[in-house]
Amino acid sequence: MATIKDIAEIAKVSRTTVSRVINDTGYVSDDARERVLQAIKRTGYIPSEYAKSLRTKQTKVIGVILPKISTETVSRMVSGITEELSHYGYQVLLANTNLDPVLEIDYLKLLKARQVDGIILVATNVSDALIKEIHKLTIPFAVLGQEIPGVTSIHYDDYQAAYDITRHVIKKGHTSIGFIGVPEADQAVGYERKRAFIQAMRDHALPLNEHWIQEAKFDIDSGNEAIKRMFESRDKLAPTAVIAVTDRLAIGAMQYLKERGLSIPHDIGITGMGNSELSRYVTPPLTTIHYHYKTAGEEVARIILDKIDGKNNDEKKSALSYRLIERDSL
Amino acid sequence: MATIKDIAEIAKVSRTTVSRVINDTGYVSDDARERVLQAIKRTGYIPSEYAKSLRTKQTKVIGVILPKISTETVSRMVSGITEELSHYGYQVLLANTNLDPVLEIDYLKLLKARQVDGIILVATNVSDALIKEIHKLTIPFAVLGQEIPGVTSIHYDDYQAAYDITRHVIKKGHTSIGFIGVPEADQAVGYERKRAFIQAMRDHALPLNEHWIQEAKFDIDSGNEAIKRMFESRDKLAPTAVIAVTDRLAIGAMQYLKERGLSIPHDIGITGMGNSELSRYVTPPLTTIHYHYKTAGEEVARIILDKIDGKNNDEKKSALSYRLIERDSL
DNA sequence: CTGGAATATGGAATCGATTTCACATCACAG
DNA sequence: CTGTGATGTGAAATCGATTCCATATTCCAG
Missing domain, CATH: 3.40.50.2300 (Response regulator)
Incomplete structure (x- = not known):
């Protein structure tokens, strides 16, 4: 894998200039820009997200903890979440607990270690231990599907x-x-x-x-x-x-x-x-x-993004709508 | 967030020693270990995965690209994948393409930038452009659900x-x-x-x-x-x-x-x-x-892990079993 | 009692990016 | 012609870990 250093050498500029070209910041002469672009194309260079995250403290990853992926409810929610997040260049790190409450807490820590930009919890049963752990969290967080006191949540009425x-x-x-x-x-x-x-x-x-x-x-x-x-x-x-x-x-x-x-x-x-x-x-x-499960997923994704942007940092509850569907069983 | 430097200062040791305690390598006196452990507990320190990955070139993340998450087939596969991977401390970065073939290639690049340790593609339609992109890949890769020439795949017969x-x-x-x-x-x-x-x-x-x-x-x-x-x-x-x-x-x-x-x-x-x-x-x-969709997910997860460990690096095909279920519609 | 192995620790380089700062050049207004 | 702001570039610090290497101490075998 090529690194920024390689590109700099090939293009005969400094790493700084390469960075400027990639991120489209600061001043770069057309000549230098062209050489950098050529070098990138030739080598197939892709900047390492890890190195970037280390420096910028932004990972562009949202952690999603869910109880079980293979249910319709959850997969529709996840579908909404990933779709909405992808519009803003965010990706989803999945943590599937398979209904194990211990794993829920473990994953919370794991996601913290990965310094995800935010965490969404799709909840069924919510233990006290989990709530305690959630309140310790300093990164943007939201729950989908249940109401937890003091925590931003989207839930159904x-x-x-x-x-x-x-x-x-x-x-x-x-x-x-x-x-x-x-x-x-x-x-x-x-x-x-x-x-x-x-x-x-x-x-x-x-x-x-x-x-x-x-x-x-x-x-x-x-x-x-x-x-x-x-x-x-x-x-x-x-x-x-x-x-x-x-x-x-x-x-x-x-x-x-x-x-x-x-x-x-x-x-x-x-x-x-x-x-x-x-x-x-x-x-x-x-x-x-x-x-509207999918809509709920989109909604919670938007809330997390707002929180990351610093808007809307306070606790917020919202209940999503539903409607009665009459069929023949009654 | 506390860093390894903070811990080192609190415990009055070098960062090297803190690292030794965390990873249980090399020699550390009981005394020093105890002080480090105390410091970690007090501060709630969690080592940054990003910094670690940057140095070790291991991310413990597998990228999974899928066409659409909210179908039973796919969600069962993903369930198998996440379950198996979690046994070995790996996590899953999800990329949901929503059946958009362009996104498939974009995500392939994105996952490369994140330097995931391996990529699993859950495939339906496989375009030539995608196959070309796959062959450029240097990291462990496997396909689930389709057969692609020259690529390790698990598919149904x-x-x-x-x-x-x-x-x-x-x-x-x-x-x-x-x-x-x-x-x-x-x-x-x-x-x-x-x-x-x-x-x-x-x-x-x-x-x-x-x-x-x-x-x-x-x-x-x-x-x-x-x-x-x-x-x-x-x-x-x-x-x-x-x-x-x-x-x-x-x-x-x-x-x-x-x-x-x-x-x-x-x-x-x-x-x-x-x-x-x-x-x-x-x-x-x-x-x-x-x-056996879930089994297929587990199987492909194991194959990817083997590849990461350097075993079984060559192309491999395997067809999963099925069985006819007779009910009343025929 | 001496030399090599085992134990214990830290300094410094390194990974691959971003970012600050300093500096050089150039154009143009006054 | 000089000062100032715009343009262009790179050296070096930084992020938070791991790891190589050097060094210090202790222990025991011969």
Whole structure:
């Protein structure tokens, strides 16, 4: 690999002048510029980003920490992030934690060592240890998907969305409504959505049957098992509609209902949340909430860039919009 | 941010000794080591990766160029790559080209400037310009998903897989078989799979109807339109089975067939390729080919690491296994 | 008790860029 | 013709680490 020194020698100028040509700063005679440009072309010289970063303290890299890349939600967010950042010459250093909370903190340190210009955390569960570590950070930082006190974050209005969909189900005439949630450690999906469901039911003076409120993990099978528990509870009563906090959960539940010979939405209605691609192509298509994941990625990228530029350095919250998508499952 | 110089001053030793403690090399007295460790803890010092890389010529970063992150195939591959690399302390710098061939080459240069230790290209269409650029590369390089002459690559045995599924359809008793492909610029999915289909038909002395061989793009709607063209050809004949080169194409086709009131697989059978999550949950579930995408990611990561270690520096091809998954759509 | 190996430490060069500063030349206004 | 601002260039410091080499001390074998 050629270095700036080689170019300088070939072009018979100093390294300083080569640097001036590359960065288009200061005064350079046409003659010198031409010789440098020729030398660069001949050697295929590319300036080392590492040496540059060492000197300028700018890396043009944003670290992105994510829980698991191979989910639709996350990959759409990342897609938005990379697209937006690339417009400004920034690149993304990925850190995939695979849902391991220890790795989350490790990666935070690793990214610090790489002196990335900013860090975006795509969050699901947020441990106290992580929050502590985040507050120690001195570089621009933002969270996507959850709300963390004192930290800039883009999150979905999970409460309102879940409230809306519950009200929608009620408006359709249902009074016996089941709920499939996830552990409350996930603030947004687990806690907020459940709280909204319960509140909406109370606000409409509808009864809450404890057997009808089930907790599952994030996968499809888990949704299947959760609704099974609902139907096999001793009191032999079953809801006429079920709200699942994710599409996959809803789809798992639909499997069970079909196996049991129940017709959707005739015998029982069901709704999901997330508008995954899956939700559009199952039979019947799933009524769900559409979140603008990619837009959220773009948004958080812009916020980080603003912070790097020194604008907008204070904490900021923003909730992204959603919309209810009515299909045939309810 | 504290630097090695600060630590040296606090611990009253030279920078050399601090470096020795950090990297656990050479001789350091227990006393000195203790003071350095204390200083590091007190200041929260993290060595700069940039400075280190500049000196050692090792970045511990692998560049990954991909066409589009938000597809299941790619995100599963990336998941395999990051997981495997993280075991060896490597990180991934992502370059998302969003299917822009110009960006592919730009990113290749960008990654070179960052002096990544190796580059993995997840490929769909491979232009000649790109191949030329690849051959100029001096750092470890591997391709995932396509075969490029003279370049280490992991690819799927697309020809054999497509041949197998065609034979499978024929064995089920079908003789009038349609095909939905993609442009042949995509060597693996477009060219090889089509070639295999045609060969299998010939080998079984079955007729090829030109109206029944359609070309589509990669999305679901495109599959819908392709089969529509098949059914609306003037000769009024329709195949009794259709092979689509991707699951999404197959799913688009299924939509059309359902709208037309045809029963799958009774009136017409259909198959996809890829075993996307979608394929399992559509109705009826899709017969398809399962590829081990994540395993492929792990495999290519290991190959790159071997190359970095100097082992296995020569060109290498390897084809990953697949298996036919029979479901109810055929 | 002496010489070589093992232990311990630091000075200084180095990696490849940017940036500050000093200096040289030139043009032109007054 | 002289002073001043614009133009052009390079020497040297700098960023934050690693590493080679020199040097100092200690230890033990012969």
